[in-house]
Amino acid sequence: MQALTSTNFNFTNQTSFYKGKVRDVYNIGNEKLVMIASDRISAFDVVLPKGIPYKGQVLNQIAAVFLKATADIVPNWLLASPHPMVSVGLLCAPYKVEMVVRGYLAGHAAREYKAGKRSVCGVQLPEGLKENDKLPFPIITPTTKAAEGHDEDISREAIISQGIVSENEYKKLEDYTLKLYARGTEIAATKGLILVDTKYEFGSYNNEIYLIDEIHTPDSSRYFIKEGYEERQHNNEKQKQLSKEFVREWLISNDFQGKDGQVVPDMKDAWVTEISERYIELFEKVTGDKFVRHHNENLLSEIENAIANYLKPR
Secondary structure: OOOOOOOOOOOOOEEEEEEOOOEEEEEEOOOEEEEEEOOOOEEOOEEOOOOOOOHHHHHHHHHHHHHHHOOOOOOEOEEEEEEOOEEEEEOOEEOOEEEEEEEEOOHHHHHHHHOOOOEEOOEEOOOOOOOOOEEEEEEEOOEEOOOOOOOOEOOHHHHHHOOOOOHHHHHHHHHHHHHHHHHHHHHHHHOOEEEEEEEEEEEEEOOEEEEEOOOOOOOOEEEEEOOOHHHHHHOOOOOOEEEOHHHHHHHHHOOOOOOOOOOOOOOOHHHHHHHHHHHHHHHHHHHOOOOOOOOOOOHHHHHHHHHHHHHOOO
């Protein structure tokens, strides 16, 4: 199976095209967005040189499941998924922050804590924590949404004082974020998983806040295996996790963290296959569904036709 790493379509009423780290996004008449989840993979805000087969399908289908499962909490952008790798939705004006919520000390926050910092994005953390410990309560550690390069940590106070988001709207974003995380945590628990941390993006549509992009996918979230979590923590053992963190760990072990002068290590075919299988495993564990590998030798034309047919006037 070849990975899909690039598209270049031209749809009727298309007004713009944006290539994100992972997604190709088409603006249709300044009313709808067509979002194609490619098989590109990024880490440390760098797109790695090889795509991961089925990764786009995994991301797109997990996001669709969780957007549907949280639509009672906050309205979301999704209208339809005309192809396993495609979502079509409302064009919302995005807020220029990513709402990162953490229930455990893991990933970036753990690295900051280990370096001696006790405040992340203006949120104070207690002494005596170790990596992967459950936090006293979920915390929100927002980042700026960078068009290019690295997203940057930012505090609630800075977001409001700089006018990035108004105080009233930001309070609503916080409320939605905590409610979405609580729902995600509940769903994960029924699958034997712990939703460790995740991020949400929001936009405005008709002066109302909408949830946009993807949610609770392995690219935006970190999951631990629930069974044995306490025992592993007690014994200072590594947690069993389902997320993209294993890719970051591999890069770190090969002296790459996206810093100037560093070179992405060679991605052998066996490693690419392993990443693909780990994404599929996560899909099946998170959703409880069997993953059906969508394979077509003419994938590009199939995607183009599926989108064009959906966009036809009815």
